[in-house]
Amino acid sequence: MDITPATAASPPPLAGGPAPAEQKATTRPGDRIFLALSRGSGILLLVIMAAIAVFLTVRATNALSHNEGNFFTTFEWSANSTPPVFGIAVLAFGTVVSSLIAMLIAVPVAIGIALFISHYAPRRLSTPLSYVIDLLAAVPSIVYGLWGALFLVPHLGGLYGWLNDYFGWTGIFEYHDGAARSLFTIGILLAIMILPIVTSVSREVFLQAPKMHEEAALALGATRWEVIRMSVLPFGRSGVISASMLGLGRALGETMAVATVLSPSFEIGTSLLDPGGGTFAQNIASSFKESGEIGKDALIASGLVLFVLTLLVNGAARLIIARRKEYTA
Amino acid sequence: MSGVTMNKPLVADSAPKAPSGLHQPRLPRWAPAALALGAAAVGTGIGIGAGLGSHVQWGLLAAVLYVAGMFALAARVEGRRQAKDRLATSLVWVCFLIAVVPLVSLVWETIARGIKVLDGNFLSHSMAGVLTIQPGGGVYHAIIGTLEQVGIATAIAAPIGLLTAIYLVEYGRGRLAKAVTFFVDVMTGIPSIVAGLFVLSFWILMMDNGYSGFAGSMALAILMMPVVVRSTEEMLKLVPNELREASLALGVPKWRTILKVVLPTAIGGIATGVMLAVARIAGESAPIVLLVFGSQLINNNPFEGAQSSLPYYIYEQWAAGNEASYDRAWAAALVLIAFVMILNLVARGIARWKAPKAGR
Amino acid sequence: MAKRIDVSGLNAYYGSHKAIDDISMTVEPRSVTAFIGPSGCGKSTFLRTLNRMHEVTPGGRVEGKVMLDDENLYGPGVDPVSVRRTVGMVFQRPNPFPTMSIYDNVAAGVRLNGDRVRKAELDGIVEKSLKGANLWNEVKDRLNKPGAGLSGGQQQRLCIARAIAVEPQVLLMDEPCSALDPISTLAIEDLIGELKEHFTIVIVTHNMQQAARVSDRTAFFNLAGVGQPGKLVEIDDTERIFSNPSVQATEDYISGRFG
Numbered sequence: 001m002d003i004t005p006a007t008a009a010s011p012p013p014l015a016g017g018p019a020p021a022e023q024k025a026t027t028r029p030g031d032r033i034f035l036a037l038s039r040g041s042g043i044l045l046l047v048i049m050a051a052i053a054v055f056l057t058v059r060a061t062n063a064l065s066h067n068e069g070n071f072f073t074t075f076e077w078s079a080n081s082t083p084p085v086f087g088i089a090v091l092a093f094g095t096v097v098s099s100l101i102a103m104l105i106a107v108p109v110a111i112g113i114a115l116f117i118s119h120y121a122p123r124r125l126s127t128p129l130s131y132v133i134d135l136l137a138a139v140p141s142i143v144y145g146l147w148g149a150l151f152l153v154p155h156l157g158g159l160y161g162w163l164n165d166y167f168g169w170t171g172i173f174e175y176h177d178g179a180a181r182s183l184f185t186i187g188i189l190l191a192i193m194i195l196p197i198v199t200s201v202s203r204e205v206f207l208q209a210p211k212m213h214e215e216a217a218l219a220l221g222a223t224r225w226e227v228i229r230m231s232v233l234p235f236g237r238s239g240v241i242s243a244s245m246l247g248l249g250r251a252l253g254e255t256m257a258v259a260t261v262l263s264p265s266f267e268i269g270t271s272l273l274d275p276g277g278g279t280f281a282q283n284i285a286s287s288f289k290e291s292g293e294i295g296k297d298a299l300i301a302s303g304l305v306l307f308v309l310t311l312l313v314n315g316a317a318r319l320i321i322a323r324r325k326e327y328t329a
Numbered sequence: 330m331s332g333v334t335m336n337k338p339l340v341a342d343s344a345p346k347a348p349s350g351l352h353q354p355r356l357p358r359w360a361p362a363a364l365a366l367g368a369a370a371v372g373t374g375i376g377i378g379a380g381l382g383s384h385v386q387w388g389l390l391a392a393v394l395y396v397a398g399m400f401a402l403a404a405r406v407e408g409r410r411q412a413k414d415r416l417a418t419s420l421v422w423v424c425f426l427i428a429v430v431p432l433v434s435l436v437w438e439t440i441a442r443g444i445k446v447l448d449g450n451f452l453s454h455s456m457a458g459v460l461t462i463q464p465g466g467g468v469y470h471a472i473i474g475t476l477e478q479v480g481i482a483t484a485i486a487a488p489i490g491l492l493t494a495i496y497l498v499e500y501g502r503g504r505l506a507k508a509v510t511f512f513v514d515v516m517t518g519i520p521s522i523v524a525g526l527f528v529l530s531f532w533i534l535m536m537d538n539g540y541s542g543f544a545g546s547m548a549l550a551i552l553m554m555p556v557v558v559r560s561t562e563e564m565l566k567l568v569p570n571e572l573r574e575a576s577l578a579l580g581v582p583k584w585r586t587i588l589k590v591v592l593p594t595a596i597g598g599i600a601t602g603v604m605l606a607v608a609r610i611a612g613e614s615a616p617i618v619l620l621v622f623g624s625q626l627i628n629n630n631p632f633e634g635a636q637s638s639l640p641y642y643i644y645e646q647w648a649a650g651n652e653a654s655y656d657r658a659w660a661a662a663l664v665l666i667a668f669v670m671i672l673n674l675v676a677r678g679i680a681r682w683k684a685p686k687a688g689r
Numbered sequence: 690m691a692k693r694i695d696v697s698g699l700n701a702y703y704g705s706h707k708a709i710d711d712i713s714m715t716v717e718p719r720s721v722t723a724f725i726g727p728s729g730c731g732k733s734t735f736l737r738t739l740n741r742m743h744e745v746t747p748g749g750r751v752e753g754k755v756m757l758d759d760e761n762l763y764g765p766g767v768d769p770v771s772v773r774r775t776v777g778m779v780f781q782r783p784n785p786f787p788t789m790s791i792y793d794n795v796a797a798g799v800r801l802n803g804d805r806v807r808k809a810e811l812d813g814i815v816e817k818s819l820k821g822a823n824l825w826n827e828v829k830d831r832l833n834k835p836g837a838g839l840s841g842g843q844q845q846r847l848c849i850a851r852a853i854a855v856e857p858q859v860l861l862m863d864e865p866c867s868a869l870d871p872i873s874t875l876a877i878e879d880l881i882g883e884l885k886e887h888f889t890i891v892i893v894t895h896n897m898q899q900a901a902r903v904s905d906r907t908a909f910f911n912l913a914g915v916g917q918p919g920k921l922v923e924i925d926d927t928e929r930i931f932s933n934p935s936v937q938a939t940e941d942y943i944s945g946r947f948g
Contacts, residue, residue, distance in 0.1 A: 034584035038496035041489045042509040045558075048551060049512045052523070055530040112424025120421050123747055136432055138605075138673050140612020142640040143662045146647055147435045150655060159385045192431045199428075212784040216848070218745060220798035220855060221774030223410055225417035230797065234788040246518075253520020255615035256640070260647055281522045285618050296534065303526040307519070314518030351760050351775060353768035410770075410801070 056304045063297030071301070077266050077283065079298035080291055086298045088305055090266050094183055094277035095306070098258070099251040101187025101272070106195050107244045113195070114202035119228060130203060137196035145260030148189040149181075153261060156180040156188070160273045175273035181263035184272040186279070189257055194247035201246065205239030206232055238320050245317030249310050255281035280306040354406050361399065361419070368395035388430065392423045436666075443663025446656045452664070456625040461649035468661050470627040471642035475668075477631040478542045478621065478638055479611050482549035487603050489550075490557025497558070498565040499587055516555040524548045525616030533620070540622035542631030545638070548616035553606045560602025564595040597679055604676030608669045614640030639665040691718040691889040692758045692858040694739065699753030700918075701731070701738050703746065708734045710918035712753075714908060716859075721881060721890045723900035723927065726910030727942065731919025732893050735910070736861050739891065740776035741769040757858065774798075777857035781864045783844035785836035785851070792832040794847055795819060798855035814854055822850035823880050842873020846880065853884070860884065862892040866899065878903050897943060901931050909939045 074087025117126045164175035213231035265276040284299045372391025399419045404412035451467040459466035528548045576586040622635035646658035694716040701709045709731035716722045724732040737743040755762040785794045795815045819825040824846040866874040881903045908924035923936050934940050
């Protein structure tokens, strides 16, 4: 330990343990400055959060006061015309639908991979595999977007034609030939993007499942799957839910990958496979450069809705995590 | 309480329904592999026979065939419980393969297509005077932009994040600390585009500043702060309390204890956390689109005028929509991935190198 | 129906490390056999080879023969899942499934069997097993409460009930009382005395008084040094082991001269 002569000399050493030292701490100038700095940083963080809410709200109100359409139900985004008419209905639909598709695909697969790593794969494979998954979580979203637009889209046409042949009658899977730059493709791409994060959180939870309960199940003559069903899944359930919520939060806010792949339009079609639709984040990025002042404010208003949406989702995830901590403690 | 006598003979004596013994009919060990090969062959066969255009379908067919075949086979030979176990095992394997295919393809495509135009010239030139439909040009200006923007963002976010974490771990009690903890969580979930909109609204729309690298840095800093706080907090919590008490008991003031004892002990983990946060924001493109605006030229001044950045460059080249620009987009993607991966590997390297120290 | 266990030439490994070396012994049916010895001597590892639980640990590997009457547990074509169904196990720390009720815990193993068990039949099995574990009177009014709400001793008896519900031939106990208070320990020891009427019981214990109290035969394990594999020193009637063992090391251990 490093004690300079000055500090070693000043107070009577071992006078009374940490408590008096802490009392003294507030009187010492060095301590006061340090505390002020660190507390100030914490406060600054709160200020930034407050500022985000305030500034977004102010600009959003400005846009809404000029809006001639209904902000929630209008199927149009003409924020730069006079008078401006815009509504988020299409964006909300596209955001929610593409994220839900992503969840439907990603969560089961992520659980599968997490179980693969934690309980099925030989150890030689599982360690490098979890490492690779962590690295994939760091691949920038724009790269996913580029890959999605130039590689995934051309490869999905055949599959969509097939879906159309067999399930086209549902309306949802109707597909007319063309680039597969649709909400469904976005859903698949988002699923691939959130897969690493959902997998790595689920894997952690599965690995934490108490060995003793697994052994209890084994000793009763359970097969590997029965062991997992009896002792791993019940333990990991809340962890998987919160991991999925974190993934959902990312999917909702994903911008560039969607902006790169989707071919946007301001209508809601029944088919998920045909191009069209939009999401909050994609619309902001795509319409930004052609927007004037009101147009930008209108985008900010839609951003505020997205902000609130992700706050709710993340809040729910935190709540589940907190409750689980109580449960296990 | 142990006085309950057993009137009836216990279970083991009663029903001798145990099946003939411990031997159960099992499928041979090579069965799954053989079936997988068979399913792949049939999937390919059907794919070619029916003229299915995309390989995605072939794979899906083979996967469904394998899972169903394994289940049926096991149900016939080994019984229902084993069949369920086999079903779970094959599903888990299929999940793994389903996930590996796109992720490997992503990395492969980026490398294979990116390597084409990636050379010294590409790294050392900007797009000045290059038409988007022409081959040539490079990412130099974008690299400069990314380095400056990420550097400034780190310079803002790292100290604030670090100090906030110190406050939470070393001083934080009471309502303020609770509020900070809560809002750090909230902040972690902010979509990057929203952070961009915020800086847009106050820095550019309200205070009437122009688009600049610095504006982008502020948005990146907002995204980076909570990540730094979280990881630093975790690391500081790992420092054993005895170390702090030992130092305080020697009469070392608290701030010196933190600076000289706590931080050095946790420095490896903190550095790792900061590096990972840097890696994360280096790939952010959404706020850049809103705040930095993009440029074809080298602009070394992050505080004045539009800049480019690697993620933005990829987007721009993709949007240009021709073969030459796609090549540049892939090459830039390769540069970006390499940059992010190197940061990640270095961060993990630091973590491993410093790890035993933290445990001491 | 309890069966005899006949072990010959058994080695167990963790990866390349040999944990137990060349063990041969016979465990008599309807009796209690206690394993004693210093920490790390491989007695728990050996216990886990008797129901093929050892190979579950990463790197775990077994050589040799374990005959259950006339069937080799490690013979070709033997299904470890069926082995564990025939040879039940109770662990050091009580481990009822936390998300299941008392009833579901006891029924867990039976339900695994797959063939639809009728509710009435299952009720009967649960009651019989809980009675067999001397727990019925304490829990009969709260069978639907979580098993984790019971006291440590009750939880351990719940685990015993769970183990005997699937009608095993052999019951292995790995230091079943080491996490319990003296009164709960006594209850379990009494229970062991009753259970041996119907099962072959093998118990690992650190407590020599316990071994002397509950067991008919005692096996003493030892190891030559740290990192060396554990060996069986001797196995004999408990009375003899504690009064007049044939090996000096056993006497040293029992009289507290080491270990």
